Amino acid sequence: MRGARLGSFLAGLAVLLAACGNSGSGTPAPSTGAPIIFGAAVSLTGSQSKEGGLTKQGYDLWLDWINQRGGILVNNAKHPVQIIYEDDQSNANLSATLVEKLITVEKAQFILGPYGSGATASDAIVVEKDGIPMVESNGAAQSIFSHGYKYTFGVLSPANKYLTGVLDMAATLNPKPTTIAMLAANDNFSLEVAKAVADYAPSKGMQIVFNKSYPAAAPDVSGLISQAKAANPDIVMNSGHLAESIAINKAAKQLGLNAKIFAYSVGPSTPDFISALGADANYVYDGSQWTPQVKYKPSFYLSVADYVKAYQKKYNSTEPPDYHVAESTAGCLAFEKAIENAGSLDPSKVRDALAALDVMTFFGEIKFDSRGINIYKPMVVEQIQSGTHYTVFPANVANGQPQYPTPTWSSR
């Protein structure tokens, strides 16, 4: 902290000097302040290295953009930004240790969240203890926010909204589906998603006819799928991760489980899902935090279209960014705006500015409730149609219509 204080003193001095030199000509050009140091412990190796890598891409995309503009503006001084990364090896327990190291050894002034609800929950304890604000972009479990923490903010729509949007959409379709088979991985986040579906379904006139969980990262789900098939559901939902959503879709085809809607919480939005399954990926729905087709009107940073272009340029990709990347960038944007609004690098002032934040970004509205959850941004529903993602619900941000019902496996 001493470095930061010295930095802001120097920045103030620089502002004064600049003001003297420029006397008479309106607002002086901003000076350069000391770098602002962000810390992030993300999964760069281990079972979540894919998602961790996407998180880092999202952070780095903003990092380039803000530094091209000289940095974050605080009291008319532009502070360039550094992000110091640690690798939590996909181990939630290690994550907290690394965040402690980032704060005490690397002198990180602010923390960007890790990948996953488990790691986020353990990091939240550390930042709370040290009084360092954390904006997290990849932990959607509401349980993270149920402890009254003051320093943790999440830009995501919470877990309970992941698949309820699909039910909202299903209720508008004809013939209306009424029975649901719900599969869930045995982890906090996935179980929260599944419970929300079970709680919400009756209000839409639907009932759960099969509801089971399986161990996370289960390589084999064929036994479960054959049981689900016996219940003859209209909707098959999975709340889990990419590997399981691929396995479930494969097993559904092998065992001839035909439903009108297949919807998976996590997985279908990634390019891997389509490349792994080919044409079998078609018709699958997912609830997504964000899609490259949404039509938000941001008040700063990039428009949705420019964001997609910036991503493709930096990472030399023809694919648009998936939502893990976008939500991670959104976390950085929350910090950028809050620091600007606070006009200070003091952690408690930035924390207060985060609590009061209300901005529209390419990712949607960012505004936190008293727990620190962004409940103001809706989830969107997308569907894979002929190998391409289309946003199909809600209608005001959609660029396609749901293809319904899903044809049987034998007639595809």
Added chain:
Amino acid sequence: MSQFAQQVVLGLLLGGIYVAVALGFSLVWGILNIVNLAHGALVIVGAYITWDLFTRLHVDPFLSLPVDALALFVIGYALQRGVINRLIRAPLLFTFLLTFGINLVIVSLLLLIFTADFRSVTPSYSGSGLHLGSVIIPYIRLGGLAVALAMAGVLWAILNRTRIGAAILAVGADRDAAQLVGVDLRHIYALTFAIGAAFAGVAGGIISTFQSITPTAGDPYTLQAFAVVILGGLGRVSATIAGGLAFGLIEVLGQSAPGLGSGFANAIAFVVLVLVLVIRPRGLLGRLA
């Protein structure tokens, strides 16, 4: 009733995968007294070879299995001769640490080469199956079970019908005595490990057809192989078959136990494992030590 029959069929098919994975693991453990924690990583190396041949050259996954076997045989031989052999007489803990380290190195190399993207081998017949009344037998898994049983036959034939096999069994029984009668210990050690690795590679080729693979996807299989060997017993090919099929059945039937989430399936499987250890410590079909 047909639902139960379907579950039994799926359990046996899953068991076939476990047999394939555990054969090499059991051989290395039985003969070299090494619990190879890198076994799952070797399985995934095989899976990546099959994936690579499928995506680049459109080779049918089942036709690429011999390539997996050959490549992993070479890797296994070199790994044993160059690295593991230096610790072959060290206490179990040392080889534990060593193979744990090898596992990390292989997984990291795979991450560097293939990245963490999810890969999948999806041949045209991957979704279809044999319909027997209301019971469906997916072709891919049936093929997997057939290959697993064929592998078991090959291993049995090598061990019981060839001079090399006799030498391998001799080393397993008493390494000093085997050396006295002229067996080249280092060669047999390396050969045994190479055969184990080759079998892991074939298992990986099968796995790539029904599961999406990542560099870390092998870790659960090391654990499964361990459980299968404990359940079936060490030192016999038939014991591995019995252990693998039993473990697959227990897992799938455990998933359908009424009222329980299938999160309990693993727990049920390991409870059975503990019971077997208590009642029959040498496993279902294992030899007395």
